[in-house]
Amino acid sequence: MKKRILSLILVFICVFTLPLTQSTVTAKSTKQKLKDVENKLEDKKDSLDSSKSKADDLSNQIESYDTKIEKLEKKIEEQESNKSKVEKSLEKAKKELKKAKEERKKYQDLLKERMEVMYMYGDTGYLDLIFSSENFSDLISKVITVQELVSYxxxxxxxxxxxxxxxxxxxDKIAKEKKELEDLISKLNSNKDDLDTLKIAKNAQLANxxxxxxxLKKEVEKLEAEQNELSNKLASQSGSSTNEIYNTGNGSLGWPTPGNYYVTSEQGYRYHPISGVYKYHAGMDIGLSYGDSVVAPANGRVTIAGWYGGYGYAVGIDAGLIKGKHVTILLGHNSSVKVSVGQKVRRGQTVAYGGSTGYSTGPHCHFEVHANGVTQNPRNWL
Ligand SMILES: [Zn+2]
Incomplete structure (x- = not known):
């Protein structure tokens, strides 16, 4: 019995001590998981970007089809009106033709009749005509009249x-014109049908x-939630002072100046050290030494890399969607910039070196965060 209790105690010790001795291993695996999630997140955000640009392309194409279709419809309308004009003149010409044919036939019949008279009384027929005539003058008038009439x-x-x-x-010319117009209209209609078909296909693609x-947005949101959870877990597992310092907000962004955690000026209203005026400070100032690393607080794409007015040598990062908001980051007053515009950066990657360029009184990093274009207190995102 005593032996059994002892072995039970041993089991308890093993069970409860194992996780404790392996805490660093767990932290490492959380870190790995976080890295995996961040990689996945970056991929999904890239896919989302490319899908968005695809949707833009398709919308533009559809718009251009609409314009072309509209132009064709106008042309078809024009040609239809031309066609109805031509049809009217064709009808008129046909009537004229019918009338002319009738007129011609009437005179032809008359001619035929008179020719018959001519034949009847021609050559030998004159004798009959003479005897049939009441008198000589009647005969002459008959012969002359018939001849004259025939020639007339x-x-x-x-x-x-x-x-x-x-x-x-x-x-014939008008009929040909009508036929050409009909061909043109049918060609225009078939062009329009082709465009309609293309438009339908593009609309289907766009819907897809x-x-x-x-x-993708759903997946990104899900991964962001996972990232957040893992970041928090990692912070509680490692329990380091640095995490305590900056893990004040939703945990989406990393601290931009590793090893330098002293904040000389918070975001918000303050007395400006140079102008001495109480004014709004868009970012958070973190003290550092010349040449210290300034790192990307999030994965993203570089939008500013170089001299940026009062910000001196600055790095702007478009971090894409975070917590459903479009986040951009600005890191100012650096001594030099290590990245270039358009470059993709990863969270924690060195993007600049500390300095005091631009509107600055001493070496520090000006850390500014915008969400959907609105200035944020960086602490809410750390
Ligand atoms: Zn500042």
Whole structure:
């Protein structure tokens, strides 16, 4: 019985001492997990950025299709109105043609009739005509009249044939014009249909990308929450003084000046050391020595790298979405800058060296944070 109790005690000791002796190992694994989460987060943010730019591209394309479709619709409308004009003149020409044909036919029939009379009384027929005539003058008048009339009618028929031919040519020309317009309209319509099809396809793509963006935003938020949790866990595990100093806010950003934790001026209203005026201070000033490392407080992309007015040699970082807000960071008064615009930086990466350039009284790092364009107290994000 005593032996059993002793072994139980031993088990308890083992169970409870094991985690204690392995606390540094646990901290290391938390650090590793945090790193993994941060890597994943960076990847997702990159995907989100590329999805957003894809969505922008698609929207632009759709817009340009809309413009083109609108232009085509206008053109089609124009050509349709041209077509209806041409159709009207074609109808008119057809009527004219019909009338001309009728006129010509009337005279042709008349001519035929008179020719028949001519044949009937021509050559040998004259004798019959003579006997059928009441008198000589009647005969002469009959013969002359018929001959004259035939020649007159022949003339008229010829003229009418010319007129008919002209009208036929005109009608053919208008019909051809109408056919060309119809072809043009059908071509324009088919171009428009092609664009409509493309637009529908692009809209479907855009809907997909928008879905991706929604999913990615959710994933980013989830990873950020994980990152936050792990950062807090790491802080409690390592329990170092540095973490106690800066882990004052939501834990999203890292301290920008490792080894230098003395804050000479907080963000907010203060007496300005140079002007002596009570005024707003957009960032937090951390004392350091010339050449000390200034590091990126978050993963992101460099937007400013060089002289930046009163900020001296400054580094601006676009950290993307953090806690659902677009966060940008400015680190000012450095002696030199180590990065260049467009470069991707990781949290903790040295981006500049401490100094006192610009509007500054001594070496310090001016640490400024904006969320959705609004100045923040950096402490709320540390
Ligand atoms: Zn400052």
């Amino acid at each position: 009618d022949q003339n008229i028929v010829k003229k009418l044939q010319d007129v008919e031919k002209q009208i036929q040519t005109k009608t 990308v928008k879905g991706d963006i929604k999913d």
